[in-house]
Amino acid sequence: MxxxxxxxxxxxxxxxxxxxxxxxxxxxxxxxxxxxxxxxxxxxxxxxxxxxxxxxxxxxxxxxxxxxxxxxxxxxxxxxxxxxxxxxxxxxxxxxxxxxxxxxxxxxxxxxxxxxxxxxxxxxxxxxxxxxxxxxxxxxxxxxxxxxxxxxxxxxxxxxxxxxxxxxxxxxDFQEILVKKLIVNAVINPLTAAFRVENGTLIRNPFFYQIVIQLFDEVAKVLHLKDKDDHFGNVVSVCEKTSTNRSSMLKDIEAGRETEVDSILGYLLEEAQNKQMTAPLIYNYYQLIKGIEYQKEGSV
Amino acid sequence: MxxxxxxxxxxxxxxxxxxxxxxxxxxxxxxxxxxxxxxxxxxxxxxxxxxxxxxxxxxxxxxxxxxxxxxxxxxxxxxxxxxxxxxxxxxxxxxxxxxxxxxxxxxxxxxxxxxxxxxxxxxxxxxxxxxxxxxxxxxxxxxxxxxxxxxxxxxxxxxxxxxxxxxxxxxxDFQEILVKKLIVNAVINPLTAAFRVENGTLIRNPFFYQIVIQLFDEVAKVLHLKDKDDHFGNVVSVCEKTSTNRSSMLKDIEAGRETEVDSILGYLLEEAQNKQMTAPLIYNYYQLIKGIEYQKEGSV
Incomplete structure (x- = not known):
């Protein structure tokens, strides 16, 4: 066609x-x-x-x-x-x-x-x-x-x-495939971009791994995830399989380009707001990535 | 003498x-x-x-x-x-x-x-x-x-x-002078070290400033601060007065040295635990700085 x-x-x-x-x-x-x-x-x-x-x-x-x-x-x-x-x-x-x-x-x-x-x-x-x-x-x-x-x-x-x-x-189910990817993107992208590390480092560094757990838990809560363990396993598995990759958000940050943080963490923040939930980690990493973008623009 | x-x-x-x-x-x-x-x-x-x-x-x-x-x-x-x-x-x-x-x-x-x-x-x-x-x-x-x-x-x-x-x-009052410095150290040190920026950038970058507010609020809650506004004013004033300085924690990180995160955020985490409070931001930045130290040790 x-x-x-x-x-x-x-x-x-x-x-x-x-x-x-x-x-x-x-x-x-x-x-x-x-x-x-x-x-x-x-x-x-x-x-x-x-x-x-x-x-x-x-x-x-x-x-x-x-x-x-x-x-x-x-x-x-x-x-x-x-x-x-x-x-x-x-x-x-x-x-x-x-x-x-x-x-x-x-x-x-x-x-x-x-x-x-x-x-x-x-x-x-x-x-x-x-x-x-x-x-x-x-x-x-x-x-x-x-x-x-x-x-x-x-x-x-x-x-x-x-x-x-x-x-x-x-x-x-389109929701299911988008949610699955959203969770992976919401955890791996901002953290690798904030820490400036490859995907695999998130699970190899025991301190960063604690943050992976912390951010994932918040994302799972905001999305009312039922099959939480499967999704967490998927995040870890993506980190393993793409161990030496630099995430798209990290690459965007390094190239001084706009990132997709609005469609990922920004979307989750809106969801949290609609559900009247607090999401301190999502909020923190949203502001952090926005702050890095702002620094790159040479505005400071 | x-x-x-x-x-x-x-x-x-x-x-x-x-x-x-x-x-x-x-x-x-x-x-x-x-x-x-x-x-x-x-x-x-x-x-x-x-x-x-x-x-x-x-x-x-x-x-x-x-x-x-x-x-x-x-x-x-x-x-x-x-x-x-x-x-x-x-x-x-x-x-x-x-x-x-x-x-x-x-x-x-x-x-x-x-x-x-x-x-x-x-x-x-x-x-x-x-x-x-x-x-x-x-x-x-x-x-x-x-x-x-x-x-x-x-x-x-x-x-x-x-x-x-x-x-x-x-x-x-020794508590008062140590608490005042602890608050300044708990906010400015980890954030400048995590973002790799000078002290003044924390208040000039509007997104980083949101994180300053978020982390300060949590520190104030854990310490049961009464004169919260004064302490926040003090944090901002230190950022202004030392605008072009790199914080001691940032310098430690850059030199690959151990930081004082245990005595600052580690202490606050213990306080939160003793008071049975959650402190997601303090926990996050504690793990983040520990994670950076771990990376520097060449363990990954």
Whole structure:
């Protein structure tokens, strides 16, 4: 089928490279420079010792008019606001969108969207954008997807046709897959960014591990988690499997970029407020990451 | 009078340099190398653009036998355990000691000490040891002292004879002066060390400032503070006055040295436990600083 991919960060490049093997992908980028670069040189995928190049059609985002069967939105959650009006305008009640953002803050935006089918996904790959047309595939995971509204026809098609080494799964409950990822992101991302350490250090350093437990407990309380032990086991397992990785939030902090803290801890703070709960650790790490971002802006 | 000063860190060097102007000081050092260096070259004091040298008698700690009228103990709180037996052995119910440690964890050790007079003090000078016989006097404050047990004769003498630029005050309540310093240390030290910023950044960065408020509130709760606003004003005022200083805990962290977190946040955690209160922020920053120390040891 014809697939549009919005956003040429690590996830956008990764999905474009793989899905183009089975589908006709057009990658929409923020700048026309990047579109030209990808159009002329292809996407370079680095995977361990291997280096591959895949040809992909690329265009600047302004040219997206909903012409493809499925559009996959890979931009950060805080960038959604600026592209959703365009999605709405051209969809006019039709069309199919798959959102791959971290966190859960975007769900309330999607409810208002006049689109026929909306899918949600959670990406468990490790990937880093090395430059405008190069992505490093650091960890092979799966992409869990689910239906948010509408029918699942296109999603089933996508899951059935996923290329080798790039598995997609179709799950019954979108809340569940997003919550699972949210918890991992809420614990690992802020702590690694605050301590400036790799993921594995959170469980190897016995003092940092106490903070992992403390923050996880608070997140579990705010989310009214029933299967708490499973989720904690999942956090530890992600730390183990991605032991030498630097989390996306740590990488954002090191590069002086805006982080996704609003869609992760910011969302949990809102949840706590709605439920009239105090969440001192979540509040503390929200302010801490915001404070580091503020320092990087050179405002102090 | 004859004064012994135990410990040749920043505070030990500073007190030796100034008090020797009016008294006969012997400075006791941990290593005989440092004693020889100070004995032969004197103490170099750097104060703004000025550089002065003061001759002081220096000996290794093993030679202390309580021969002086007053002994001032300037070592860190966590080093007290190793020297108190020596103090006890030679004092035999007589003698006069002045303790200048941060925190309040050492008070329970002092109650058991068989010494006639025990004084406590809180140093509000900014000072940094540059090498074994050089100290930089970065901020001129006062040293607040008070009687813990015994009579105040020698302390009054010391306060009356303090040299110019090095004021000592005699205060009625030792709890009050230690609590005031403890609060400042409990908020400014761990946060500057965790964020790796100068003292002033804590109040200039609006997000870090929220954490200052959050941690201070918890400290105030644990200590059952009555004059909360005054103490908060004092914390802010210290951040302003020492705006470009790096706190002692930050300097310890940067130099890979053990910090005083046990005598500061560790003490507050015990207090919280005794009062059956939860103190999530204090717990968090205690573990965080311990975790950074652990990383520096190269254990991970």
């Amino acid at each position: 014809k697939i549009a991919i919005i956003g040429a960060g690590a996830i956008g490049l990764l999905f474009s490279y793989y899905l183009n093997q089975k589908h006709e992908v057009t990658l929409y980028t923020r700048t026309s420079d990047q579109a030209e670069m990808i159009q002329s040189r292809g996407i370079h995928l680095i995977d361990g010792g291997l280096s591959e190049v895949g040809k992909v059609t690329a265009k600047p985002i302004e040219l997206w008019v909903g012409a493809e069967d499925l559009t996959i939105i890979t931009v950060k959650q805080y960038q959604l606001q600026s592209i959703l009006p365009q999605m709405s305008e051209y969809s006019e009640g039709k069309g199919t969108l798959l959102f791959l953002q971290n966190g859960m803050g975007h769900l309330k935006l999607l409810s208002d969207l006049k689109v026929e089918n909306i899918y949600l996904g959670s990406v468990e790959h490790g990937a880093a954008r090395l430059n405008g047309n190069t992505v490093s595939h650091n960890g092979h995971g799966v992409t869990r997807t689910s239906v948010f509204k509408g029918n699942k026809t296109l999603l089933e098609n996508l899951v059935r046709t996923c290329p080798e080494g790039f598995q997609l799964t179709l799950e019954p | 004859k004064i012994a000063i135990i410990g040749a860190g920043a505070i030990g060097l500073l007190f030796s340099y100034y008090l020797n102007q009016k008294h006969e000081v012997t400075l006791y050092t941990r290593t005989s190398d440092q004693a020889e260096m100070i004995q032969s070259r004197g103490i170099h004091l750097i104060d703004g653009g000025l550089s002065e040298v003061g001759k002081v008698t220096a000996k290794p700690i093993e030679l202390w036998v309580g021969a002086e009228d007053l002994t001032i103990i300037t070592v860190k709180q966590y080093q007290l355990q190793s020297i108190l037996p020596q103090m006890s052995e030679y004092s035999e119910g007589k003698g006069t000691l002045l303790f200048l440690q941060n925190g309040m964890g050492h008070l329970k050790l002092l109650s058991d000490l068989k010494v006639e007079n025990i004084y406590l003090g809180s140093v509000e000078h900014g000072a940094a040891r540059l090498n074994g016989n050089t100290v930089s006097h970065n901020g001129h404050g006062v040293t607040r002292t008070s009687v813990f047990k015994g009579n105040k004769t020698l302390l009054e003498n010391l306060v009356r004879t303090c040299p110019e630029g090095f004021q000592l005050t005699l205060e009625p």
